[in-house]
Amino acid sequence: xxxDNIIEMEHVFTRFxxxxxxxxxxxxxxxxxxxxxxxxxxxxxxxxxxEMIGLDQPSAGRVRLFGEPLDKIEAETLATLRNRCGxxxxxxxxxxxxxxxxxVAFPLQExxxxxxxxxxxxxxxxxxxxxxxxxxxxxxxxxxxxxxxxRAALARALALEPELLFLDEPTSGLDPVxxxxxxxxxxxxxxELQFTAVVITHDLDLxxxxxxxxxxxxxxxxxxxxxxxxxxLNPHPFVQAMFLGERGQRVFxxxxx
Amino acid sequence: MATAGxxxxxxxxxxxxxxxxxVVVLTGQWTLRGIDGNADALASAxxxxxxxxxxxxxDCREVRGLDNVGALVLWRLQxxxxxxxxxxxxxxxALCERWAxxxxxxxxxxxxxxxxxxxxxxxxxGLRSHALEFTTLIGCxxxxxxxxxxxxxxxxxxxxxxSIYEAGVRxxxxxxxxxxxxxIVMSYLSSLELRNFGAPSYIVNVLGLxxxxxxxxxxxxxLVAGRSGSAMAAELGVMRLTEELDALSAMGISxxxxxxxxxIVALAVALPLLVVWTDAIALFGxxxxxxxxxxxDIPEFVHAIPSAVPVVDFVLGIVKGAVFxxxxxxxxxxxxxxxxxxxxxxxxxxxNAVVTGISAVIFVDAVFAIGFRGIGLP
Numbered sequence: 353x354x355x356d357n358i359i360e361m362e363h364v365f366t367r368f369x370x371x372x373x374x375x376x377x378x379x380x381x382x383x384x385x386x387x388x389x390x391x392x393x394x395x396x397x398x399x400x401x402x403e404m405i406g407l408d409q410p411s412a413g414r415v416r417l418f419g420e421p422l423d424k425i426e427a428e429t430l431a432t433l434r435n436r437c438g439x440x441x442x443x444x445x446x447x448x449x450x451x452x453x454x455x456v457a458f459p460l461q462e463x464x465x466x467x468x469x470x471x472x473x474x475x476x477x478x479x480x481x482x483x484x485x486x487x488x489x490x491x492x493x494x495x496x497x498x499x500x501x502x503r504a505a506l507a508r509a510l511a512l513e514p515e516l517l518f519l520d521e522p523t524s525g526l527d528p529v530x531x532x533x534x535x536x537x538x539x540x541x542x543x544e545l546q547f548t549a550v551v552i553t554h555d556l557d558l559x560x561x562x563x564x565x566x567x568x569x570x571x572x573x574x575x576x577x578x579x580x581x582x583x584x585l586n587p588h589p590f591v592q593a594m595f596l597g598e599r600g601q602r603v604f605x606x607x608x609x
Numbered sequence: 610m611a612t613a614g615x616x617x618x619x620x621x622x623x624x625x626x627x628x629x630x631x632v633v634v635l636t637g638q639w640t641l642r643g644i645d646g647n648a649d650a651l652a653s654a655x656x657x658x659x660x661x662x663x664x665x666x667x668d669c670r671e672v673r674g675l676d677n678v679g680a681l682v683l684w685r686l687q688x689x690x691x692x693x694x695x696x697x698x699x700x701x702x703a704l705c706e707r708w709a710x711x712x713x714x715x716x717x718x719x720x721x722x723x724x725x726x727x728x729x730x731x732x733x734x735g736l737r738s739h740a741l742e743f744t745t746l747i748g749c750x751x752x753x754x755x756x757x758x759x760x761x762x763x764x765x766x767x768x769x770x771x772s773i774y775e776a777g778v779r780x781x782x783x784x785x786x787x788x789x790x791x792x793i794v795m796s797y798l799s800s801l802e803l804r805n806f807g808a809p810s811y812i813v814n815v816l817g818l819x820x821x822x823x824x825x826x827x828x829x830x831x832l833v834a835g836r837s838g839s840a841m842a843a844e845l846g847v848m849r850l851t852e853e854l855d856a857l858s859a860m861g862i863s864x865x866x867x868x869x870x871x872x873i874v875a876l877a878v879a880l881p882l883l884v885v886w887t888d889a890i891a892l893f894g895x896x897x898x899x900x901x902x903x904x905x906d907i908p909e910f911v912h913a914i915p916s917a918v919p920v921v922d923f924v925l926g927i928v929k930g931a932v933f934x935x936x937x938x939x940x941x942x943x944x945x946x947x948x949x950x951x952x953x954x955x956x957x958x959x960x961n962a963v964v965t966g967i968s969a970v971i972f973v974d975a976v977f978a979i980g981f982r983g984i985g986l987p
Binding site for chain 2: 543
């Protein structure tokens with residue numbers, strides 16, 4: 353391994369037909385970092401994350417996950433790498449035919465190196481960790497509220513004690529209180545489990561409270577990369593609009609002054 | 610933290626401290642990957658030491674990572690949880706704290722087992738709800754259909770036309786293939802028998818009557834029930850999953866008018882046409898086969914059809930097609946609207962739609978056969 357970077361993307365290009373989504377993106381994520389990936393809708397944030405886990409292949413460039421190049425990786429190695437990643441999909445992507453308990457237990461059962469007697473305890477602990485009581489365990493995803501779906505999905509993403517966590521808009525669709533609680537949960541978990549995370553978000557509060565650094569995707573490139581508080585100094589119009597706009601001022605203003 | 614690639618297995622060793630107590634020093638990664646299936650072995654080895662917990666010190670300062678799996682293995686040892694001398698790294702304190710004060714998870718509810726009476730009663734309830742919902746659906750279709758007839762500007766022509774294309778035009782290929790093959794098979798089989806009787810020209814009567822009255826409509830209907838029945842049910846089901854049905858209702862648009870009626874009208878129109886098409890192709894297949902086996906000329910065969918098959922049989926086949934179409938669409942929509950927002954229900958109800966659709970087609974065909982036994986048969 354060249355460095356302690358969990359993810360390294362070098363000169364990544366993505367094209368869908370004639371539509372160029374990413375142009376020469378170079379980005380690395382260090383161990384323990386919580387990187388906020390920010391950009392307008394349709395700027396290819398989710399695609400970039402899918403390329404990081406090897407769900408999609410970039411048109412050009414190379415991606416390394418845990419130091420392994422994803423373009424010439426064997427299926428078995430990739431599966432092992434993915435066991436070390438947890439993904440929270442935007443809509444939760446809970447298995448709709450399973451109860452919450454079965455959803456969280458599923459990765460643990462599939463991992464096959466955990467005694468079945470432990471799984472029950474672990475599932476209830478995971479649910480407690482994300483703030484869900486044991487009474488929720490028997491519900492089907494369709495019976496849950498939006499916030500509960502997110503939390504159950506986070507519990508499932510955390511099931512295999514991932515070293516790397518991908519969160520796709522974790523607070524979208526949550527009320528401010530629920531979003532704040534969710535961020536607190538993530539902060540506590542990060543302190544405890546020391547995972548690395550890539551968070552796709554539009555939520556300025558989340559960027560300020562949770563992310564240790566931000567990468568801003570605009571005009572098909574990473575236009576800014578650095579700590580959340582440094583962003584206001586960046587001259588790019590998108591960054592200016594985002595962080596010096598009315599809402600940006602409200603969230604980050606207090607920090608700057 | 611451990612480096613990415615390398616995993617150090619969980620382990621421990623013991624020593625005596627200056628006060629004569631046993632110190633159990635945990636080493637390695639007490640994590641999911643560090644323990645890797647050895648939880649039971651580690652636990653039983655540690656349990657030996659945990660027995661006399663007054664004299665044991667648990668030293669966790671040398672572990673290179675502790676996660677919930679590791680913590681759970683340790684906390685399942687009675688002595689560990691109650692032993693007062695535990696030394697942990699500061700970053701693991703919160704995790705240990707949480708496991709120390711966790712509440713035991715509730716007992717899982719046991720499934721009550723199979724009780725015959727309960728099975729019967731749920732079966733009865735299922736049938737009752739099906740009957741109720743199906744009747745309601747028919748009622749809604751009649752009422753909304755009647756309203757549309759008075760307000761023809763609201764008829765969803767586009768949906769109907771799209772549905773006809775999907776269920777009718779795109780089924781031309783498969784009905785032609787199956788029709789031709791069945792025609793050939795019928796022709797070959799009956800030609801053997803007819804030659805024995807010395808009446809080869811009766812092949813026209815045998816093929817004409819059986820295909821136009823029975824086989825054509827039935828084949829077309831079964832193929833359409835499989836193709837369109839599943840498609841219609843699944844479409845409605847996915848619309849339930851994605852809340853599109855609710856979106857329609859919220860706009861004040863009737864799902865019966867926009868989703869169910871177009872399917873019914875489309876199949877009522879398309880299936881009779883498919884019946885004619887299947888009849889023609891099946892007769893053509895039979896004709897070619899008859900030419901090969903019995904040497905009957907094709908023009909001769911074509912000329913003989915009108916006198917061999919009464920018009921009423923042909924018409925009856927077409928009417929049957931229309932009725933089958935309505936039945937298939939109603940059943941598909943009935944099961945489609947019953948789909949609950951989860952993937953398993955989607956699969957189950959789509960299968961039900963096809964199986965029930967085909968069974969209903971054959972049942973209705975039997976009713977026709979009995980009801981019209983005096984009509985059209987020579």
